[in-house]
Amino acid sequence: MKDIYNVGLIGFGTIGAGVVETFNRNLNLMEQKVGAKIKLKRIVDLDIETDRGVAVDKNVLSTDINDILEDPEIDIVIELIGGYEPAKTFILKAMGHGKHVVTANKALLAKHWEEILKTANDNNVRICFEASVGGGIPLLEPLNERLAANHIKSIYGIINGTANYILTKMTEEGLDFDEVLKEAQDKGYAEQDPTFDIEGHDTAQKLIILTILGFGTYVEQDKFHVEGISKIKQEDIEFIKNELGYSIKLLAISRIEDGKLEVRVHPTLISSDHLIASVNGVFNGVYLIGDIVGPVMMYGPGAGMMPTASAVVGDCLDIMENMERPNIYGPKDTEVREIKNIEDICSKYYMRLTVLDKPGVLHAISGILSRYDISLESVNQRRKNEGREVPIFLITHEALEKNIRSAVKEIDELDLVKEATLFIRVLED
Amino acid sequence: MKDIYNVGLIGFGTIGAGVVETFNRNLNLMEQKVGAKIKLKRIVDLDIETDRGVAVDKNVLSTDINDILEDPEIDIVIELIGGYEPAKTFILKAMGHGKHVVTANKALLAKHWEEILKTANDNNVRICFEASVGGGIPLLEPLNERLAANHIKSIYGIINGTANYILTKMTEEGLDFDEVLKEAQDKGYAEQDPTFDIEGHDTAQKLIILTILGFGTYVEQDKFHVEGISKIKQEDIEFIKNELGYSIKLLAISRIEDGKLEVRVHPTLISSDHLIASVNGVFNGVYLIGDIVGPVMMYGPGAGMMPTASAVVGDCLDIMENMERPNIYGPKDTEVREIKNIEDICSKYYMRLTVLDKPGVLHAISGILSRYDISLESVNQRRKNEGREVPIFLITHEALEKNIRSAVKEIDELDLVKEATLFIRVLED
Structure with a gap:
């Protein structure tokens, strides 16, 4: 002393x-x-x-x-x-x-x-x-020390306030991405070049740190999937909220599945009942699951001067x-044997297709999906507009990402499909 | 080592x-x-x-x-x-x-x-x-160590899973207190003698510990107001949720107001948008405000074997x-000069009065309230039932608790009032 x-x-x-x-x-x-x-x-x-x-x-x-x-x-x-x-x-x-x-x-x-x-x-x-x-937010020390008796099973977090502010505003005020981004820039919540925040790079850097602490595993940023929120439209937000009872959040996810570590950053559908769906505006929240404690969440201001x-x-x-404390970050003998490729993850998916409203279009799409072993939980075309472009919203059952990607590639090559299909992963607890 | x-x-x-x-x-x-x-x-x-x-x-x-x-x-x-x-x-x-x-x-x-x-x-x-x-939940150490650069301004927490389970079930399933309590007992979420949990005593003991850590002040249990949830009816829950957009939670509150410390345990109305209103079931959540960090919340399982x-x-x-670390719990030189008496707190209040549905009843009640300097934000009698008992729901503007108590005492002495008036404090951030 x-x-x-x-x-x-x-x-x-x-x-x-x-x-x-x-x-x-x-x-x-x-x-x-x-x-x-x-x-x-x-x-x-x-x-x-x-x-x-x-x-x-x-x-x-x-x-x-x-x-x-x-x-x-x-x-x-x-x-x-x-x-x-x-x-x-x-x-x-x-x-x-x-x-x-x-x-x-x-x-x-x-x-x-x-x-x-x-x-x-x-x-x-x-x-x-x-x-x-x-x-x-008291976050890293609690994860690293308070929960040290636990093998961490799963971490998912909202760790970028700018992206969360934009998604929250789109959800609460029915505005489009570009409008909200501009407002966020005017208010100083978003940079003039917002790429770093809205395309998930900031979230990815933070996820690398969380992954070290949770799983004792260092993963380089170009070794995992990072995807931002700029392709999300108001019609996605609205459908997901009103028809499905879900929210879209930009999540950093790191979790063990079958001994492999999934590390990924992308917009994610999560049930509106889930506590993390209530993390709104510029606030951050990180939800952890330990094998002994179960789920815990830490919430608070993710940025700002004070x-x-x-x-x-x-x-x-x-x-x-305590100047003598050794730097022990994360479990030493990690359970992680391998980082899972994004193509190998299994998930439910939300898809928004933009198609010509013509008889047969759904038949063509469902044919492709079924060939890739993708079954549907629901299909929704809310607007009729014969001969014009309309969105179709799909929810799949659990499917392999590589099949989703292949199917979407084929779908997007159809003449009837007028815009690149958006697919968003669904997270279930 | x-x-x-x-x-x-x-x-x-x-x-x-x-x-x-x-x-x-x-x-x-x-x-x-x-x-x-x-x-x-x-x-x-x-x-x-x-x-x-x-x-x-x-x-x-x-x-x-x-x-x-x-x-x-x-x-x-x-x-x-x-x-x-x-x-x-x-x-x-x-x-x-x-x-x-x-x-x-x-x-x-x-x-x-x-x-x-x-x-x-x-x-x-x-x-x-x-x-x-x-x-x-990693809670006490984060409060005591991670946030040690902060003067804590306010702590409020849901720290009893049994009471929270009951209130959540009443809210989600429209059941009465007694029904839910019985179900909770059957499931093992509530003791056969549930007094300790539902009347706030367990919450009070925990609040004493939080108050030591947050404010460096030890308060004995009989020195602060402790009130449980057993008087809450389904009609309160319903009105508060549907008409006001609020939730009822059993909160432990410890906060500095004008240099005095408020320490209290009671059912509390809190906006449904507030994150702590999303802490449901047997889970616990504690919301802290530090002068430097602002608001943070920790959430997780508040009880259970693992x-x-x-x-x-x-x-x-x-x-x-670290076997040498001294036991320093809470700020040493506390800002707290005095514990505020519950009668001296200032709050908005929700009130449920049970009255005979007769002309003049509201006039009599509002006369009493106005004599005690209590002004009303809203008055609501949703059922007409001439000559029979009906509930009236009131929301006051900010008022002094001692005035509320005196007014309620007078109101309950009126012939037209058929049941003890319930009043619940409203917490605004």
Whole structure:
């Protein structure tokens, strides 16, 4: 136990300002928790002039990274610059100097997990990253520690607030994807280039981290299926909600099926009665199933200045309370023998076909489906519009994804089919 | 770090059998997590003959408590006999022998918190009790550690599965309280004497523990308002759901209002859009608001053999990973200066009055309410039945509880009022 813990912060952006504000507001609470003095000794950023709207002692600010890396008094380095470089170099150097590291950098962890973990272990320092998934939600530590008596069977989470906001608005207000995206951009909930969020890449990076913790397995991002929400139309949302009693959510899924690990990110139909269907707006929620505990869910703000700062500072306090704790993330001897190819998963599917409203069209489609061993739970053509384009909605029974893909490919080659068929996987508990 | 950790289990009931089963199934996983051997060295119970349905080495069983208390090799004692005595004596003695303690005993903690904590600290041992509130849900540690950078502003939770099951069934199936209670008893979800669960006493004990962790304040059970669900009728549920878009939940509430702490257990109206309204059946959910993080919720199985065992064993692993951690529960320097009397709270209220359907009845009632400064948001008499008893449903604007109580007392003295008026507090975020 030390008398004082010194913290260095690299990156004085939005989250960095949140960390400073947390220190400003709650330092007393934090010091009492740890039983020692805590000092935010140095903040390094390229820009130390711009006012971040939080009170900060000018003498703490520096543009020289070595003021943190080479200061022997600094125990913990918070990295909040994000991205791969120079974040990675700074983190590895900090570890080389014997400093513990707290980061919210999901991209870096998802890409360089093994190197970062090894460097931490080689230097006997801790690496904590609660803020990297689910923002302020207490999530990674509960999964990794509180549930350590469990083999995790399944994780599925809503871990991107932008995508969830868009799907929620489409559902609640009957608006189209483009309209909602524009509104989200105006409100600052979506970036000007929203690809990273709406196409599932952000979710995929976070899922890599969840998969390490839940299954002790590191999976590279190009090794699993990632699909976004941009093809979802208002008519999908409406049909799924009103006719099926389901919701569409962009889910990160990682689960064991027959000894193989399924890792996938895609829009998913889930029963509206399922608690995760009630995770709305920019909020995040992660639903876990352990073999001993059964299902648990953690919910909260998945992003934002102050929520993310809460997790970052929580990690700092945890390190101060136990600097010796080894970095054991995920079960060591994983049950996972293989990552399942997306083509080998089994699921029910929702499909929206856009066809010419003519006699025989359904017969042609059902013929193809049956040849691929796909049976139907329901078929629904809600509009009649003889000779014009209409949507047909199908729900299949459990089918193999590779059969679905082949069938959809054949279906889309039919003259009567006027638009690429959309298919969405259904998740049942 | 030791090579082997020995655990002693006191109490081989349902949860105890769950702990044994967890050791049987997942010992390998647990040992890898901790990096040492783990042994369930001794199980003590008065009855060591009855088959608990789990595999257990006969040599591990004993009826002599001293086989645990006086065995110097045992590092951690799990207490699962419940109740006050002999549980308390055993726990204090175990601590006196330098053993760390894990317990799920909410009754004991709620009553003797200060003595137990002091004894643990005097003996430099840890006391862990994750399973005492919310069963298997990772809840207390996240609140106490992960959110340690936050001043907690508000906690409200559904932490009794029996009461929640009954309210859920009444809501979903339109049944009356007595019918559902009987069904719950038949299914084993409710005790033959259900008082402890349905009148809120179990919830109150758990709330005491949550209040320690959230606000650093110990409140005795007879110092706060505790009210159960037995007066709720199907007509309340129905009106609240269909006309108001609200749900009734038995909530444990602990929150700071104007520097004073409100601690209360009672049925509560909460908007059906609120995530906690989606916590159904025997499940538990606790919603927390921190000043930095904002709102978070943890959800899962609040009771049961295996879920509770998951939390108990999780505590054991946590102790093995850090035997030196001091017992710091809740903020040290609490913001709380005073516990607010229930009469001083401010709330909206739902009221169900049973009156004779006669001209003038509403005039009489509204006169009383207005004299007590209570204004109405809505009044609803859905049935006409001239000269007979009918229910009237009222929603008030924000009012002081003491005024509500005085008004209800006067109203219930009117000749036209035929049954004690029910009032239920409304919780708004």
